[in-house]
Amino acid sequence: MPDPIPIIGGGPAGAAAALAIARGGGRPVIYEKSRFPRQKLCGEFFTPEALPVLEELGVADGFLSLRPARVTHAELNFARRHRRFPLPEAGCGLSRYAFDDFLLRAAVERGAKLRPERLVKPSGPAVWAVGRSIISTRGRRAFGFKAHFSGPANDAVEIYFFDGGYCGLCPIEGGKTNVCGLACENLLFDVDRLLCGVPRLAARLAPLERLTLWHIAGPLRFGMPASAPGLLAAGDAACFVDPFTGSGLLGAVQTGAWAGAEVLDAAQGLHWSRCCARQRRRCAGFYRRQLATTVLIRRALDLGFAESIAGLLPGSLLFRLTRPG
Ligand SMILES: Cc1cc2nc3c(=O)[nH]c(=O)nc-3n(C[C@H](O)[C@H](O)[C@H](O)COP(=O)(O)OP(=O)(O)OC[C@H]3O[C@@H](n4cnc5c(N)ncnc54)[C@H](O)[C@@H]3O)c2cc1C
Known part of the structure; x- marks a missing residue:
């Protein structure tokens, strides 16, 4: 294995990348500026599709041992209307205080090196898992x-x-x-x-x-930020989706795991720029439908007819339309 590639950010995306690299025999180095455990702004809902990704990373049992709450239904509440529907499979509720610390520790236990410092500009190839960008927006922030x-x-x-x-x-x-x-x-x-x-x-x-x-x-800015050349973006650094979908954590661990796989391919001789381009394409495909749906839902909310639409569509369809993949 050649020199280790730095992972900037030890949140779910960075830790997932490190776990995937460590599983493939690599030596990940994570730079994390915050001290864990720490509270994190998040709804703390894990959509059902997140568990299989954690399983692939070899941490599902550890995750379940933290005793997350079982979430079997979703409820939508508007001024006049209330909708309750079952989720296709149970999701989970777990604080980021517990989850992020668990995942980062798991990565370190499996061989990742943790550098407790901020790294702003990596000098070479790196996994970019620094979370959402905080560029200020004009107007209603x-x-x-x-x-x-x-x-x-x-x-x-x-x-x-x-x-x-x-x-x-x-x-x-x-x-x-x-x-x-x-x-x-x-x-x-x-x-x-x-x-x-x-x-x-x-x-x-x-x-x-x-x-x-x-x-x-905040302020919160949705969408796919322009990716810096030479960086493999994962998690919110690749795309930040409106959080009412409750799937940012799924995106973080999934795209983090993909970034880890790309690092392993690069170690086998695949050109780094091709790995970055492949990761960008994969992320674009993963988030495309969800981004389009959330823009439409936001519009419907602003114009005041989201309540009527939510009353007409089956819950299972509403859920599916707001999932990535
Ligand atoms: C209001 C709100 C509610 C949400 N609710 C949900 C929900 O219910 N379910 C869900 O699935 N998702 C939810 N999300 C989305 C979810 O929080 C994110 O998708 C998730 O945190 C992304 O993980 P990440 O690892 O990409 O980024 P982060 O969790 O932000 O981790 C990035 C890490 O990088 C570190 N870092 C940043 N810059 C540097 C640097 N230069 N050097 C070193 N370290 C650095 C940070 O300290 C941080 O620990 C919500 C988001 C918001 C804002």
Whole structure:
């Protein structure tokens, strides 16, 4: 095996790339600027397709041993309409505090070297798994918010849409519920007040007690950022999809695993630029349908007819249209 190739970012995408490289006999080196475990802005819902990817990476048993909550249904809540439908297979709810630390540790246990530092500009080929870009956007900027709550948990991932944003609830380990959403920045001065102003959501949150401070981050920018030449992008660094789909983590571990496979192919003599081009094509194919669907759904939400469409389409179709792949 030639020199190890650096992986910039030790989140799910970077750790998945490291696991795939280590499985293939390579020597991954992960650069991670944050100290794990740490809280992370996320809805913490794992779509059912994520588990087979974790299985391929050899970490599914370890993941299940963290006792994620079982999520069997999805619920969509609009001003007048409520939809509940079963997921095709059960998904999971697990905090990023537990998951990211677990996956990074698993990579290190299997041979990855961890460099606890920020690496801004790699001098040569590298896996680029630094998460979503934080380029500021003009106009109505969207920020994300999240906190953990105690109280009655549901078996569903719930989404409440309101004017200017949405809020998702997902049961996680230890009987807690993660409350996370996205809203225009001008609405976020007082998150509790914002959520109390949405009648269905206020009723749902009434018996819950907030355990953590609100974590707010952004601005959020969706889409595929231009990829830097010579870098194998994975996870949100390859594409950031509107989080109401609850599939960013699937994208991170899947595209991270693909990036790892490309690194192994490069080690076998395939030209690095061909590996990068192949990864770009694969990611574009993976995210294409989902990006198109989320743009349409956003439009329908802005124009006020998402509620009617959601009432007409079968839940299984709504779920399928918002999946990548
Ligand atoms: C509001 C919101 C809700 C969401 N809800 C869900 C959900 O319910 N389900 C779901 O599947 N997805 C959800 N997502 C998406 C999900 O959080 C992301 O898709 C996922 O975090 C992507 O993982 P990643 O490894 O690509 O990036 P990250 O998790 O962001 O990891 C990147 C890592 O790189 C490190 N890093 C960055 N720059 C450097 C550097 N220069 N040097 C060293 N280290 C660096 C960072 O510290 C970080 O640890 C949500 C996102 C948002 C914003």
